[in-house]
Amino acid sequence: MLLQTAALPPLAQPIIIAVAIVYFVIVAAIGIWATRKTRTASDFFVAGQGIGLWALAIASMAATLSGFAFIGGPGLVYSVGIGAVFIILPVSLTNAMGAWVLAKRMRLLAEVRDMITVPDAIGARYRSRLAQGLAAVAILIAVVGYMATNVLALGLVIDAIFGVGLTWGIWIGTLITLAYSVSGGILAGVYTDVFQGSLMALASVLVFVYVLEAGSGLSGISRTILGTDPSFLGPWGKLTPLAALSFFFVFGLGSLGQPHVVHKFYMLKDPRRLKWYPLIMTVALFVTLLLYIGVGLAVKSLVVSGTMPALARPDDATPTFLLRFTPLLLAALVFSGVAAAIMSTVNSFMSIGAAALTHDIPVALGRRVGNELLWGRISTVVISVIAALVAQASGTLVAFLGIFGWGLFASTLVPALAIGLNWEGATREGAIASITTGIVVTLLFETLAYYKVYSFPAGVTVSGLSLVASLLVFLVVSFATRRGDGAAIDPDVRLVMEV
């Protein structure tokens, strides 16, 4: 399970509540500022193509990390050991890889065309409204699922901090995020992400210092764990090598198909500023993920040594560690950081979901919405309300929806977008076939697993298999149709692919 779906321990203490309130006030202030600057659909969906390098990098980092990095991830490390690190291990490669493969070409596409969405790039690359529409449908399905899971996680965090109950937590969290997203659009999202991302990085570094202190350094933590459970510190932890490596494949290559991050390349004011993007993004992610590894290992060591009782649930690792081993103010910062991580992810999904609904799907049907700014705002509300209702509906349904989001994005967008923008031999037929394959394989096998009809054996994931299947279909169909009309590329897009 990659996202928070179980209750956290109660956190309702005056300092934690006060810090959370201050945090929400700052977010609201940024939202009000951004609202005044949002006048067009371009402002709403791509921040008027006017953001700087630091804003791009930190906002991308914040959008990449959900609450899982702070709660679910450390819990996973606590329960399965080093193997859980394979989810975040590709970070050392993926930002440079994304910069080479996508950043320049996406940004230059926005230079020659009026690009608003990721499916816009697919439509332009293949001269195909169908490919654009299919990509938008895949994004919309994944967005609602991802958002529902994140909204549930936000509800749990708000309930833990304010003690308002899960239902109120879900709706308060949704309304706060909606308030700045619907008025200030992605501009509000980007600048709240900068604030939220900085908060996340700061909190993570500080917590890591306390991790080392509580566990008597990394050597102390390792010695304690090795004494009773050596396989926990093996490279795969409690996972099989195949399962751990499968994580690396899906989260490594799959990072090229995450629209909430890729979409932000359009927003950079000057493409030449991309020079330092991978370095800033990688360092920001690296320091923010120290908490993910550190807390999971430290709590395991503290439990093994008898300093802490065994946890009732793995997801209690971070809250329990913070409340017992860090100053209350730092704990409060981290809990706000958790809310920040979730809200920044939800905001990004709101934006790309609304754009798919008001821009891509009408374009695929041969129509254009008259006032995209107005309809973008309306769509944001509609998608958010649906996600909140789904979050309330059923815990297992939410978990099901959340699981396949990453895989659906990866299998539908990596071949057609990431490979297709760098291979002139890719064809329209190949793109349509691979996007369809990604949608069908992911939904079919996740649904069969959900209803317990058929599950893959240990080590094989639906995300991994659907990514491989869509890649193979893309390559084979493109090769087979390379001499047809679908291989044609517009001159401006060809130039972007050549430089």
Place this chain on the structure above:
Amino acid sequence: MTRSLALAALFISTLLIAAAYGGALVVQPAPSWTAWALMIGTSTIMLATTVLGAARSRRGIGRLVVPLAAMFVVLLVGFSAALAMPEEAAGSPLWLGLPPRAAVILYGVGVLPLFVLPIAYAMTFETLTLDEADLERVRQMKHAGGRS
């Protein structure tokens, strides 16, 4: 040429990953070769995709061959070591605070490329990624009406 090679490597590595998953689907518990196939396939597909993105038509990847080859070696050696080295025990030595295999994975695969690839990207940006002349060509294309 560089892009064609990268594409061929991409295709072969995808087949290798598919074979690994196929092997695990057919025989349980998964045979040990499946992990090796997935490891080699994943390392190769990451390299091939990066080369495909970094290569510019007719110009290849130039000096980037060094950091990208280094990245590939780090992945292959790191994962191979994790698969082949002896398992941990209570008295295992520690490398920078971690047992050897975990250290190889976390510091080798997880940290080392962090200091190489983003810096290689920045150092070669103007010469191998985006120069002023190319940007100007793109902007002129837009003014010239682009699509036709």
